[in-house]
Structure formats: C-alpha cells, structure tokens
Amino acid sequence: MKKKVLLMGASGSGKTSMRSLIFSNNPASLTSRLGATIDVEQNHVRFLGDLILNLWDCGGQDAFMDSYLTTQRSTIFQHVGVMIYVFDVESREMGKDLEYYRDCLEGLKQHSPEAGIFLLVHKMDLVKLRGDVLEKKKKDLEEESKGVGVVVFGTSIYDESLYRAWSSIVHTLIPNAAVLSKHLTTFAEACSATEVILFERTTFLVIATSHVPNTNSTSSLDTDEHQLDPTRYERTSELIKAFKHSCSRLREEFHSLEMELHEFTAVLDEMTKNTYVMVVVHDPTIETAAIKMNIHMARRKFEELQGDSLVS
Amino acid sequence: LKAQDGPEGGVIRTKILLLGLRRAGKTSILNVLFNKLPPKQTFFLETTIRITKHTFDTVIPLEIWDCPGNITVEDLGTSLSEFSSLIFVIDIRDVYQQPISKLVEFIIAAYHDNPDINLEVFVHKAEKMQDEDKLENFRQIHERISDRLLDVSPDYELNPLDLHLTSVYDHSLHEAFSRVLHKLIDSLPYLEELLNIFCANSSSPKAFLFDTASRLYVATDASPVDQQTHNLCCDYLQMLNSFGSLYRSKSPTAATRLKPPSPSTPTPTASSSRH
Ligand SMILES: Nc1nc2c(ncn2[C@@H]2O[C@H](COP(=O)(O)OP(=O)(O)OP(=O)(O)O)[C@@H](O)[C@H]2O)c(=O)[nH]1
Ligand SMILES: Nc1nc2c(ncn2[C@@H]2O[C@H](COP(=O)(O)OP(=O)(O)O)[C@@H](O)[C@H]2O)c(=O)[nH]1
Ligand SMILES: [Mg+2]
Structure with missing residues (x-):
C-alpha cells in the first residue's frame, strides 16, 4: 500500500x-x-x-x-x-x-x-x-x-x-494502529509491564503504545499511577536515534538494549522485521531475561498482525 | 573507595588546583564535566574573578579550585602542599610566552612545596584546529614548557608532566579528566586487576568501570584505550542518564510500593552486535 x-x-x-x-x-x-x-x-x-x-x-x-x-x-x-x-x-x-x-x-x-x-x-x-x-x-x-x-x-x-x-x-x-495498540496492551499485561511501545525500525517513530486502562484496576499496568513524563515517547525516539548514530560511527550496528535502572527495567529489542519494541517494567521482581523471553514469544503474533492488516 | 571521615565528621576531599589564563576555558570545563552544562552554553559563562571552590562527588570526593587567570602562588592563601593535582589549561592557539611563564612559575613553586604533586596540562579547545596543526601546536607547547624548565634547572625534568588534548565539544575532556582521576585513586591497581580478570573470563574485548553521573571512568583493563570505544561508552551513559528520568515513577505511592526488596545498585547494561 x-x-x-x-x-x-x-x-x-x-x-x-x-x-x-x-x-x-x-x-x-x-x-x-x-x-x-x-x-x-x-x-x-x-x-x-x-x-x-x-x-x-x-x-x-x-x-x-x-x-x-x-x-x-x-x-x-x-x-x-x-x-x-x-x-x-x-x-x-x-x-x-x-x-x-x-x-x-x-x-x-x-x-x-x-x-x-x-x-x-x-x-x-x-x-x-x-x-x-x-x-x-x-x-x-x-x-x-x-x-x-x-x-x-x-x-x-x-x-x-x-x-x-x-x-x-x-x-x-497506519491502518491497523488501533488493533496494534490493543494487542500491545494484552502483551503489556502478560509481561507485568507498565508500558509497551512499538517503534518503526529505521525511523524509530512511535507506531503504537499500550493503552492506559481507565478502570481502577489494581494491576501494575497503570501508567497514570506512575505519572510518567509526558514527553517520553518522542524523547525515547530521539535518544535512540542519537545512540544509533554513535554506534554507526564505530561501524557497529545497533542491535538491542537492556537497561536495569534503580526504579525500572527497560528492554528494547526487535519485534518484527520492521519494528522494535520497548518494554518498561517497574516491578522489581520481574527478571530482564523473562522480558526478553516474552518478546521472543510475541514475535510471531505481531508478524501475523502486521501482515494481516497491511494487505487490506 | 569509601569516603573517609574528616575531623568534623565531614569528608576529606582530594584537592585539585585548576589554573590557566583568563578565557582559557577553566570554568567551562568544570561546568561541562560536573554540572551538565551543554557545551554551547559555555559561551555565556562569566569570567571568574576570585578563587571559587567547587565540591564534586565522583568516585572520590573532590574539591576543585577554579582560579582567576592572573592568580599568583601567594594569592592562593594556602600552601601548594594542600593539592594532589595541578591542572593548567592552555588554549591550543596560545603557543606564546604568557601562559607558559605562568605555568612554569607554579611548577617551580610546587617543586619546592610539594614535589609529589601531579602536574597536568590541558591543551584546550583542540576541536578548533585541523589534526595536523593540532599536533604541531601540541608538540610546540610541550617543547616550550620543557625548554623553559630546563633553563631554570635540569632537575625539573624529573617531575613528569602529563599533557592532554581536550575540548568541551567532544569526549576528549572526559578521557583526560579520567586519567587525572586515576592517579588519585589508591585502589586503582586492584580495580584494574579485577577488570583484567573480568575480560579474561567473559572474553570481553574491553571493560571500563564508569562513574555513571560524571561519565568519568574510574579504571579499565590493561588493553589500550581506543578513543572511539571510549566515546561510545560516554554516549551510552549519556543516553542512560537521560532515560532514567523519562520512565521514573513520579507518583510517591507507586514508587514506595514498588521499591526493590533489597537495595540494589543500578546495573546498566547494553549490547550491540558487530556486522
Ligand atoms: N535553527 C534551526 N534551523 C533549522 C531547523 N531546521 C532546518 N534548519 C536550517 O534551515 C536551513 C534550510 O533548510 P532546508 O531543509 O534546506 O529547507 P527546505 O525547506 O528544504 O528549502 P527548499 O528546498 O528551498 O524548499 C538549513 O540551513 C537548516 O540547517 C531548525 O529546526 N532550527
Ligand atoms: N571552541 C572552544 N571554546 C571553548 C572550549 N572550552 C571553553 N570555550 C570557550 O572559551 C571561553 C572562556 O571560557 P571560560 O570557561 O569562561 O574560561 P576561564 O576564564 O578559564 O574560566 C568561553 O567563551 C567558552 O565558550 C572548547 O573546548 N572549545
Ligand atoms: Mg529542500
């Protein structure tokens, strides 16, 4: 299309x-x-x-x-x-x-x-x-x-x-942006993540994010509860683009990132051929390796989703 | 690496004297390294007119004395034996007498009061010159300092002088300051040995131990430091430091509920694959 x-x-x-x-x-x-x-x-x-x-x-x-x-x-x-x-x-x-x-x-x-x-x-x-x-x-x-x-x-x-x-x-x-968002929300819940963000691979523009549920759910999937910085999406794009550029100066290709910081863990990895996903987790009991594993298991589903809706 | 308690319960800080003619870039250096000032903003800094003491908590607690350009040894109001290092900043385009006379004056005084002081020269604003001219000016500055010292007495040659090319516009400043810091860390040999073992056991090509906030490296393994790799690590830390505030929970209730069970230190990691 x-x-x-x-x-x-x-x-x-x-x-x-x-x-x-x-x-x-x-x-x-x-x-x-x-x-x-x-x-x-x-x-x-x-x-x-x-x-x-x-x-x-x-x-x-x-x-x-x-x-x-x-x-x-x-x-x-x-x-x-x-x-x-x-x-x-x-x-x-x-x-x-x-x-x-x-x-x-x-x-x-x-x-x-x-x-x-x-x-x-x-x-x-x-x-x-x-x-x-x-x-x-x-x-x-x-x-x-x-x-x-x-x-x-x-x-x-x-x-x-x-x-x-x-x-x-x-x-x-993007014709299926809403569908992607819905599945990202499900995926976030499965990972006990605060938030999941999907980026296009070369531009690192944000394609879709998991929703903030309006219900007073007690699950940790509540970005409102954390009051995260409202400019985080675009600043993440900018930061990663800048770092990708630093890598290319060394002729190294940027591949993935795992960041275990004091208050949260973030994993950025390939999702499909054309996208990267970032999973942000505030729950300290969730291991980074588990997040990576979850991303790995979600890949097929997201390849399918992307294939389905784009031919329409 | 624990900070030692001083007499009144305060910490004992390692003192560094920062010298150089006015507009050489001293205040800019401190602000870019420790106050997150964007390099372009250094343009608006005001000239330092009296000695300003800055305390910074890196891996070791530091107290850096930013001095006005026309300062003399007497103006210091204290003995040079107080200081562990002396950093002299010279604008790279300034290959003439004046700054070198000033530097030599301090080296001679230091030789008398504190022969163990580490002498460091930052040949600064290096990004302004092409590679070839840059190295030529660097060499000239080095030669003139050595000649002047030899004129005074052949002994001074014994006191090693470390010259670094620096600029606030790239990571050369971080690398130079890291090297200054290394001489002040007592446990350096142990840290280096640990990193050597780490590299051997993990088959990593290179390992740096960084102070994350200041992006200065505390130690590295025995393999040579490749500037590009060092720059990438600095870029990475810069990204990591910015990321922290983006996804940090601002709500007090959520933050307390999700506090880690045991106090764990942040362990930033990254991977990128070679093609
Ligand atoms: N300060 C500032 N300068 C910018 C910005 N974006 C672009 N510029 C500068 O604006 C100048 C013109 O940019 P171009 O992208 O060539 O403009 P253009 O719209 O493609 O112009 P035409 O091709 O003639 O239509 C360049 O010197 C850019 O560096 C910005 O966000 N801030
Ligand atoms: N081009 C360039 N200019 C610099 C650099 N560092 C500092 N400057 C500029 O030099 C000028 C004097 O700096 P300042 O820190 O006030 O000097 P001080 O008097 O030694 O403290 C300012 O305009 C800075 O922007 C550098 O690495 N490169
Ligand atoms: Mg154009």
Whole structure:
C-alpha cells in the first residue's frame, strides 16, 4: 500500500532537513550543508514493510510554487494521503507564506479532499517563549485554514519535538494502529509491564503504545499511577536515534538494549522485521531475561498482525 | 573507595588546583564535566574573578579550585602542599610566552612545596584546529614548557608532566579528566586487576568501570584505550542518564510500593552486535 505525503512550505523553512533527520539518520548539525531543493524530490520509503511512504519534498522557491499551483497542479495535488506544510517560525514573509498555503489548500480540496493536513511551525529552537509563540501561531493558522481541519505542531530539528509531530502524522497512515495498540496492551499485561511501545525500525517513530486502562484496576499496568513524563515517547525516539548514530560511527550496528535502572527495567529489542519494541517494567521482581523471553514469544503474533492488516 | 571521615565528621576531599589564563576555558570545563552544562552554553559563562571552590562527588570526593587567570602562588592563601593535582589549561592557539611563564612559575613553586604533586596540562579547545596543526601546536607547547624548565634547572625534568588534548565539544575532556582521576585513586591497581580478570573470563574485548553521573571512568583493563570505544561508552551513559528520568515513577505511592526488596545498585547494561 502506498501513501503519498506532500512536504510543502517556503524555501529554507526546513523540509529537506527534517526529511534527512527522520529518514536518513543524519545529524542535525549537517543540515546546514543542504542546498535548496530543485523542483520535487520524490522518495519511496518503506515503512512497516508493506506500507510505502511516497514522500514529495517540494522545493519552496516561488517559481516552483507557482508551477505546482498551475501547470503541475493535478500531478502534485492528486492522490495525496497527507500534506505537511512547514512554516519557518521566524519567516519575514509570513503574508506570502500564508497566501501560498491558502492556494495549496484549494489545490487539495479540488484533487484530494480526504487528505490529512498537518502544519509545522518549525525552527522553534530560535524563539524564547515557545509556548506563547506556538499558541499565537496556532490560532492564526487555524483561522487561515477557514474551517478545514488541521493539526498544528511546533517543531525543531534540535530536539524531540520533530519526533512527536512525525509520529503523530504517520500514526494516521497506519491502518491497523488501533488493533496494534490493543494487542500491545494484552502483551503489556502478560509481561507485568507498565508500558509497551512499538517503534518503526529505521525511523524509530512511535507506531503504537499500550493503552492506559481507565478502570481502577489494581494491576501494575497503570501508567497514570506512575505519572510518567509526558514527553517520553518522542524523547525515547530521539535518544535512540542519537545512540544509533554513535554506534554507526564505530561501524557497529545497533542491535538491542537492556537497561536495569534503580526504579525500572527497560528492554528494547526487535519485534518484527520492521519494528522494535520497548518494554518498561517497574516491578522489581520481574527478571530482564523473562522480558526478553516474552518478546521472543510475541514475535510471531505481531508478524501475523502486521501482515494481516497491511494487505487490506 | 569509601569516603573517609574528616575531623568534623565531614569528608576529606582530594584537592585539585585548576589554573590557566583568563578565557582559557577553566570554568567551562568544570561546568561541562560536573554540572551538565551543554557545551554551547559555555559561551555565556562569566569570567571568574576570585578563587571559587567547587565540591564534586565522583568516585572520590573532590574539591576543585577554579582560579582567576592572573592568580599568583601567594594569592592562593594556602600552601601548594594542600593539592594532589595541578591542572593548567592552555588554549591550543596560545603557543606564546604568557601562559607558559605562568605555568612554569607554579611548577617551580610546587617543586619546592610539594614535589609529589601531579602536574597536568590541558591543551584546550583542540576541536578548533585541523589534526595536523593540532599536533604541531601540541608538540610546540610541550617543547616550550620543557625548554623553559630546563633553563631554570635540569632537575625539573624529573617531575613528569602529563599533557592532554581536550575540548568541551567532544569526549576528549572526559578521557583526560579520567586519567587525572586515576592517579588519585589508591585502589586503582586492584580495580584494574579485577577488570583484567573480568575480560579474561567473559572474553570481553574491553571493560571500563564508569562513574555513571560524571561519565568519568574510574579504571579499565590493561588493553589500550581506543578513543572511539571510549566515546561510545560516554554516549551510552549519556543516553542512560537521560532515560532514567523519562520512565521514573513520579507518583510517591507507586514508587514506595514498588521499591526493590533489597537495595540494589543500578546495573546498566547494553549490547550491540558487530556486522
Ligand atoms: N535553527 C534551526 N534551523 C533549522 C531547523 N531546521 C532546518 N534548519 C536550517 O534551515 C536551513 C534550510 O533548510 P532546508 O531543509 O534546506 O529547507 P527546505 O525547506 O528544504 O528549502 P527548499 O528546498 O528551498 O524548499 C538549513 O540551513 C537548516 O540547517 C531548525 O529546526 N532550527
Ligand atoms: N571552541 C572552544 N571554546 C571553548 C572550549 N572550552 C571553553 N570555550 C570557550 O572559551 C571561553 C572562556 O571560557 P571560560 O570557561 O569562561 O574560561 P576561564 O576564564 O578559564 O574560566 C568561553 O567563551 C567558552 O565558550 C572548547 O573546548 N572549545
Ligand atoms: Mg529542500
């Protein structure tokens, strides 16, 4: 199954940079060497095996934008699964940016009315009062979108915010995300785990997590009870990507992790061909080896699950 | 490795004197090593104008004296015999007279008061230069210090001087400081021997014993330290330290209920496979 992802926004807003961070595992420090993208750079990224993300990184210089909106209009805007529109938070031409944005919304409405729309207010590392700035931008952008449903994120390539935004975006493209979540919850219960998280293998974006049950169950499967850090998913993605990068500098391939810390144990290991799983356990009586064994035994089930739902 | 009780029940701290001209990077070094300051933020540190004593609890309790650039031996207000090590920081681009005169002045005084003091030189901000120039400047600095000491008296050559290339922007600083620390740990030979045995029995190619919070290694086995491997271990500890706070239970009730039955020390482990 193929999903077309349009990556649009003014030149220099950071589209190619985020693509190279998420999909090519390049460090943020190297993005300053990227040249402006000429026309459209298309990439096929295999994501979760059968799901193929067809990324259209659309160079943002005016001449290209004008052509996307006129002669190339139907090619660009048809069959779009998701459009990600990137705004540089410090843009000095916000008026023009918004005008192009509105035109792109028109194009989508005409050719792919069902497409999901995500707006990234990018380079947030450059501003001081992040919360306030984002709130204001969010309000403006929602107003500009004139009733079209959009989701706004503040992002930066220098912290975990980029992983949060992209995880949410790809989550909408995975047809069986809810089913995966349900099975992860069952698996977490079987392991006496506080939480289980499933990552895509190359990007380390979060695909699904076990639920927090709303019942006042007495089982240890209650993340609410532990009040874990709300930014943990995206920060885990970022930390592991950074460590994978450190390993690659030594030409070592990252394989798995077992962390026995004072308050919890975490095991990160391959789940299926295309995913990694992380099991977090707070109960000190659960042995790490048991967690590994459980992951091993869950593998077949998850391979099946993934196969089933993706062909549909 | 137990901290010894001092006279008033306080711990006895090993004292280290940190010297160098102003803007050489002394305060940056301390803050990056012990206060988790991101290297880029060192840019905003203010110049140190009076002696500041910092206490840090690594594997041994330390007291490091951060001194202003223009300090003299008299200004110290105490004898050099108080200190176990003297670290002198030189900006790698500064191959000229001034810092070297300052260093030589202190070495001579130390030779008089405390001939056993460990003399360490951090040739700092090394990331700013290309490899070739870097080694050339390093060599020049070393040569000039030796020449100046020989001029004063041939004896000084006997006192070994350890030079390290360092930068706050990579793990070279951690490695250099680890080596400084090794000379101060009395039980080092036993620890090294234990690690040798560990490597032999587990067929591990390399073993480091780390102080997790500061990411300094306390000891390693007899095989040579490969810088890349050391860097990877530091990166790993950095990740581990960040992970701890992400999944740590913040709720007091859950935390007490799930306390381990016996106090166990954290045993971080990792594995990665070679291809
Ligand atoms: N401070 C900061 N700079 C960023 C961030 N993301 C990207 N940049 C910088 O922005 C510059 C432009 O990035 P690109 O990714 O080439 O921009 P683009 O949107 O692909 O531009 P076109 O291809 O011309 O449309 C680069 O120098 C990046 O290093 C960010 O989050 N923060
Ligand atoms: N390039 C580079 N700059 C450094 C390094 N360490 C410190 N600096 C910079 O050197 C300047 C002076 O540092 P500071 O610690 O205040 O020096 P002090 O006066 O010796 O305490 C600051 O601007 C630091 O950012 C380094 O390893 N590399
Ligand atoms: Mg580009």
